[in-house]
Amino acid sequence: MQTDPNWSNFLYDSVTKTINLIDFGAARDYPKRFVDDYLRMVLACANGDRDVVIEMSKRLGFLTGTESEIMLDAHVQASFVVGLPFAKPGGYDFCSTNITQSISNLGATMLKHRLTPPPDEVYSLHRKLSGAFLACIKLGAVVPCGELLLKVYNEYQFGEDSISILSNRSVS
Known part of the structure; x- marks a missing residue:
């Protein structure tokens, strides 16, 4: 995955109406x-x-299993905020909520109560995700994130040793 959300890394082709990395x-x-x-x-x-x-x-290594209830609550709430675009049926209007402010408010609690740093893989992944969210906010985009997530999830080939705890779930 290309993990740098910088606008200068993309080229819009007006003839084909495609964005090229x-x-x-x-x-x-x-x-x-x-x-x-x-x-x-x-x-x-x-x-x-x-x-x-x-x-x-x-x-994944975000939590050790011995966190305080304060940390668990902040972590779960931050996760739900990031999941919000994927939770809404139909198109999600990125200008309708302030995701960045909500995460920032929870960040201070997580910094104070975190027992382990996030896994290495998420630094680049979350940089890309936050960049994509910020681009959608700047563009005033309305994106069917929930439908896109379900399409990816349903077509994804999970590993043989994977657990299947979400096999009967769907975005509400």
């Missing part, structure tokens, strides 16, 4: 198990499923 300097691979569990966590965030968010967060 022109800089792969910040590309990286992600381990299959990480992708499996991260995708499950995104769906759990969209579905507001606290228990699965916590379980996937432990499996």
Whole structure:
């Protein structure tokens, strides 16, 4: 995945009406198990499923399993905020809420109570996600994020050793 959301890394072709990626300097691979569990966590965030968010967060290394209730609540709330665009049926209007402010408000609590740093893989991934969210906010985009997530989730090939705790879930 190319992980640099800088606007200058993309070129719009007005003839074909396509956006082309022109800089792969910040590309990286992600381990299959990480992708499996991260995708499950995104769906759990969209579905507001606290228990699965916590379980996937432990499996991914966001949480140790010995966090205070204050940290768990802040982590889960931040996860639900990030999952909000994927939770809404139809198109999500990125100008309708202030995702960045909501995450910022929870960030101070998480910094104070965090027992372990986030897994290495998420720094580049969350940089890309926040860049995509900010681009959507700047463009005033309305995107069917929930439908896109379900399409990816349903077509994704989970690893053989993967758990299937979300197989019967869908975005509400």
